[in-house]
Amino acid sequence: MAEQLVLDELDKRILNVLQDNSAITNLELAGIVHASPPTCLRRVKRLTDAGVILRQVALLAPQWANAGLTAIVEITLDNQASERLQEFEALLTHEAAVSQCYRVSTGPDFILLVQVADMPAYHALAHRLFAAHANVRNVRSFFSVLRSKFDTKIAL
Numbered sequence: 828m829a830e831q832l833v834l835d836e837l838d839k840r841i842l843n844v845l846q847d848n849s850a851i852t853n854l855e856l857a858g859i860v861h862a863s864p865p866t867c868l869r870r871v872k873r874l875t876d877a878g879v880i881l882r883q884v885a886l887l888a889p890q891w892a893n894a895g896l897t898a899i900v901e902i903t904l905d906n907q908a909s910e911r912l913q914e915f916e917a918l919l920t921h922e923a924a925v926s927q928c929y930r931v932s933t934g935p936d937f938i939l940l941v942q943v944a945d946m947p948a949y950h951a952l953a954h955r956l957f958a959a960h961a962n963v964r965n966v967r968s969f970f971s972v973l974r975s976k977f978d979t980k981i982a983l
Contacts, residue, residue: 832877837862839983841870842879846980849883886979894924894942897971898949901935902957905964912936915962924952935967 834842840860844851853871857864874880889895904911912930919928919939927940943949949968957966 832874832879834879834983837866838870838874838879841867842874842983843980845871845880845883850885889942892942893944896943896945896949897974898939898941898943899969899971900937900939900941901965901967902937902939902963903935903965904937904962906962907936911962915960918956918960922952922956924948925956935965 837860841856841862844856844859851859853864853868856871857867860867862870871880889897902915904915915937916928916930919925919937924941924943925939926942929938930936931938941949941952943952949970953966953968957963
């Protein structure tokens with residue numbers, strides 16, 4: 828296992844800025860965090876190579892991506908053997924509408940965050956992923972009526 832990277836204050840400043848806007852230039856980043864551009868470039872490369880920065884993405888407004896309905900779904904399986912859990916996870920990872928999947932303890936086996944166009948699209952997904960899967964015992968779905976907070980930033 829690789830040695831864990833220790834983040835210093837400059838690393839944390841860089842990460843905080845990039846979590847807010849990773850589209851800024853290296854020159855802008857350097858000015859904001861009070862470091863030289865070459866230092867920033869080296870630090871960002873080191874943080875990326877170490878796996879601290881997983882990837883840089885554009886976050887889309889769901890309504891512009893035809894994904895205006897958000898569902899939080901609890902899934903309980905009949906058989907929780909390791910192979911059955913992994914099999915179900917593999918099914919979910921290939922489904923574009925499932926944006927997040929968590930295996931959880933105490934209660935359901937999985938919590939999913941699903942983004943679809945509308946209720947008919949959700950019903951089609953539920954039939955395809957849940958009703959057609961013999962190992963799914965229980966599905967509870969909750970539909971967002973208002974997203975009061977959405978942030979991808981992790982506090983440092």
